[in-house]
Amino acid sequence: MRAPSILRTQAYRIVLVYVAVFAVSVTALIAFTYWNTKRALDAQTDQIIEAEITGLSEQYQQLGLRGLADVVISRSAHGGPGLYLLANQLKQPIVGNLDAWPASVTLPGNFVEFDYQRRIENQLDTRRARGRVFVLAGGFFLLVAQDVHERYQTEQLFTTTLPWTVGLVLLLGLGGGALMSRNMLARLDSINRTSTEIIAGDLSRRVPIGDAHDEFDALAENLNAMLDRIERLMKGVREVTDSVAHDLRTPLNRLRNRLEATLRHLDPASAETVEIEAAVAETDSLITTFNALLLIAEADAGVTRGEMTAIDLAPIAADMAELYAPLAEEKGVNLEISPSGITMIDGNRSLISQALANLVDNAIKYTPSGGKVTVSVSETPLGAELRVADTGPGIAALERARVVERFVRLEASRNSPGTGLGLSLVAAVARLHDARLLLEDNMPGLRAIIRFPRHAPRRG
Amino acid sequence: MRILVVEDDLEAQRYLVNGLKEAGHVVDDAADGETGLTLALSRPYDVAIIDRMLPKMDGLKLVAEMREHSNTTPVLFLSALSEVDDRVKGLKAGGDDYLTKPYAFVELLARIDALMRRRSPQTVKTRLQVGDLELDLLTRTAKRAGSAIDLQPREFRLLEYLMRHASQVVTRTMLLESVWEYHFDPQTNVIDVHISRLRAKIDKGFDTALLHTVRGAGYMIRARA
Numbered sequence: 302m303r304a305p306s307i308l309r310t311q312a313y314r315i316v317l318v319y320v321a322v323f324a325v326s327v328t329a330l331i332a333f334t335y336w337n338t339k340r341a342l343d344a345q346t347d348q349i350i351e352a353e354i355t356g357l358s359e360q361y362q363q364l365g366l367r368g369l370a371d372v373v374i375s376r377s378a379h380g381g382p383g384l385y386l387l388a389n390q391l392k393q394p395i396v397g398n399l400d401a402w403p404a405s406v407t408l409p410g411n412f413v414e415f416d417y418q419r420r421i422e423n424q425l426d427t428r429r430a431r432g433r434v435f436v437l438a439g440g441f442f443l444l445v446a447q448d449v450h451e452r453y454q455t456e457q458l459f460t461t462t463l464p465w466t467v468g469l470v471l472l473l474g475l476g477g478g479a480l481m482s483r484n485m486l487a488r489l490d491s492i493n494r495t496s497t498e499i500i501a502g503d504l505s506r507r508v509p510i511g512d513a514h515d516e517f518d519a520l521a522e523n524l525n526a527m528l529d530r531i532e533r534l535m536k537g538v539r540e541v542t543d544s545v546a547h548d549l550r551t552p553l554n555r556l557r558n559r560l561e562a563t564l565r566h567l568d569p570a571s572a573e574t575v576e577i578e579a580a581v582a583e584t585d586s587l588i589t590t591f592n593a594l595l596l597i598a599e600a601d602a603g604v605t606r607g608e609m610t611a612i613d614l615a616p617i618a619a620d621m622a623e624l625y626a627p628l629a630e631e632k633g634v635n636l637e638i639s640p641s642g643i644t645m646i647d648g649n650r651s652l653i654s655q656a657l658a659n660l661v662d663n664a665i666k667y668t669p670s671g672g673k674v675t676v677s678v679s680e681t682p683l684g685a686e687l688r689v690a691d692t693g694p695g696i697a698a699l700e701r702a703r704v705v706e707r708f709v710r711l712e713a714s715r716n717s718p719g720t721g722l723g724l725s726l727v728a729a730v731a732r733l734h735d736a737r738l739l740l741e742d743n744m745p746g747l748r749a750i751i752r753f754p755r756h757a758p759r760r761g
Numbered sequence: 762m763r764i765l766v767v768e769d770d771l772e773a774q775r776y777l778v779n780g781l782k783e784a785g786h787v788v789d790d791a792a793d794g795e796t797g798l799t800l801a802l803s804r805p806y807d808v809a810i811i812d813r814m815l816p817k818m819d820g821l822k823l824v825a826e827m828r829e830h831s832n833t834t835p836v837l838f839l840s841a842l843s844e845v846d847d848r849v850k851g852l853k854a855g856g857d858d859y860l861t862k863p864y865a866f867v868e869l870l871a872r873i874d875a876l877m878r879r880r881s882p883q884t885v886k887t888r889l890q891v892g893d894l895e896l897d898l899l900t901r902t903a904k905r906a907g908s909a910i911d912l913q914p915r916e917f918r919l920l921e922y923l924m925r926h927a928s929q930v931v932t933r934t935m936l937l938e939s940v941w942e943y944h945f946d947p948q949t950n951v952i953d954v955h956i957s958r959l960r961a962k963i964d965k966g967f968d969t970a971l972l973h974t975v976r977g978a979g980y981m982i983r984a985r986a
Contacts, residue, residue: 662947
């Protein structure tokens with residue numbers, strides 16, 4: 302059996318869905334936490350700034366510009382996270398611990414984030430701050446901010462690592478999924494292999510049961526129990542057909558013996574001889590019908606008889622055409638065999654020949670003088686085809702479908718002896734070969750096709 | 762000819778034995794495998810007719826035992842089982858021919874006749890002759906009264922089989938089995954058409970016919986009527 306690509310298995314598809322859902326959840330969770338944390342931290346910063354602005358504006362009201370400048374100077378000297386800048390109407394700095402008015406800060410009122418530069422141990426450092434502009438009576442601007450550089454860095458780190466985190470989650474998920482589905486596949490594969498072997502005819506095969514006592518083992522146990530029952534049934538069917546065959550052939554044999562013994566002691570010219578000869582012929586047609594019925598019953602029950610080997614359809618068709626050529630010629634029917642190359646299938650030569658004989662026999666029988674019967678073998682992408690096409694009256698489309706589906710009753714109602722089970726037998730032989738019998742319109746006439754599955758390399 | 766019949770269906774056995782005796786054979790019978798084996802090993806027979814399913818010892822086992830004891834008596838299996846596999850099994854076990862029940866008595870007679878003749882030591886023939894009809898097996902050519910007859914390969918094989926069994930009845934089934942290697946009965950009698958074509962080639966224009974139809978049995982090729 303062809304090992305299925307792991308990417309195309311159901312197990313892997315399930316894993317993919319899980320991984321996708323998991324990745325989305327992880328991302329959403331991280332984003333939510335991030336956003337919430339940022340908001341809480343910002344709120345805290347904003348509160349401090351708000352409080353400072355309130356304090357400073359009170360100072361301004363009580364002490365005027367000079368007083369405010371003094372406070373700003375004293376607070377700026379603190380060296381903490383607080384940033385202050387008092388500027389004139391043109392945003393030119395008066396006092397504060399910011400060297401210049403940050404270009405990105407324009408509108409008063411809202412909280413803004415901006416970059417500023419600070420000298421630490423002679424190193425000019427660009428840092429992040431968050432603050433608010435307050436307009437003092439008299440047109441002076443007061444910028445009060447807090448250094449949020451640590452928070453900003455964490456944030457930056459976070460946004461750069463987030464894709465990597467998600468990627469890692471996906472990678473681990475897919476890898477784990479592949480591992481998990483491979484494990485599951487191995488179990489499924491062993492079940493699959495066993496079923497293939499069973500379909501190929503080895504009913505004694507069983508699904509191996511592991512020692513994990515998991516769902517797979519339970520499935521395997523159930524399958525095996527089912528197989529035990531099927532094997533018992535098949536054996537039963539075989540025994541029944543064998544004993545039916547034996548129990549029916551034995552009395553028929555005695556009947557024939559008796560008739561023949563009587564015949565031997567009769568005057569060949571007497572009327573009784575004719576009667577008894579007719580009775581012998583009836584016995585023979587009985588056994589022919591019975592054999593066909595038995596084969597059909599066996600095919601329906603899936604009991605395969607006869608050894609299946611690798612055989613070439615081309616010589617089988619050629620031999621059959623050769624056997625029937627004189628008969629066709631005598632009837633004025635042109636029997637042709639289309640040349641073909643080697644076309645191997647797994648099959649039983651005797652059964653296929655018998656089926657083909659029935660088709661060719663029928664075709665010649667129903668084709669009027671001057672008509673044509675063509676036997677051909679061809680290889681198709683799906684397997685091999687054996688075709689018998691005639692230019693006779695054919696079978697009406699409606700009836701064709703019925704004929705293929707359920708032969709026995711439809712055909713059995715015909716009263717021309719010997720032909721009743723012909724097509725049913727062909728269909729039975731086809732079923733035994735996992736093949737299909739198709740009846741098509743040959744325009745005019747009937748085209749019967751036995752479509753065989755592709756020849757598999759020898760099974761062990 | 763001495764024939765051993767091992768058959769557990771006593772009525773069938775009676776008819777078989779009577780028929781063979783009427784055909785001029787000497788017949789011993791047994792109704793189970795063990796008795797059959799004892800008989801087969803203690804007396805010489807020209808042919809043994811053995812049922813596939815026997816009490817005490819299965820027919821296949823019986824023949825295998827006979828072959829084990831270097832007994833080469835030709836064996837014809839009779840069987841009431843389904844054919845496809847069983848024929849192969851029977852021939853593998855050491856049987857020489859296989860007939861499914863119910864069989865035509867003439868078929869059985871023709872087959873045991875063929876089996877017995879096969880036994881008589883034959884030098885490897887390169888030419889077969891019946892009357893003025895000659896068949897050269899090396900050059901694959903046929904001649905009658907000196908003039909060449911043009912035969913298709915299958916017609917040659919058909920004629921060869923008939924001539925190897927000259928003066929014996931050859932049934933349609935035997936021809937189908939040996940010349941075409943088919944073990945089933947086609948519904949239409951295709952063999953008859955082949956025979957009449959062959960007859961047209963070898964007998965047409967000659968005073969004496971060589972290929973005869975044996976009513977209710979089959980065909981026979983022989984020099985004198």
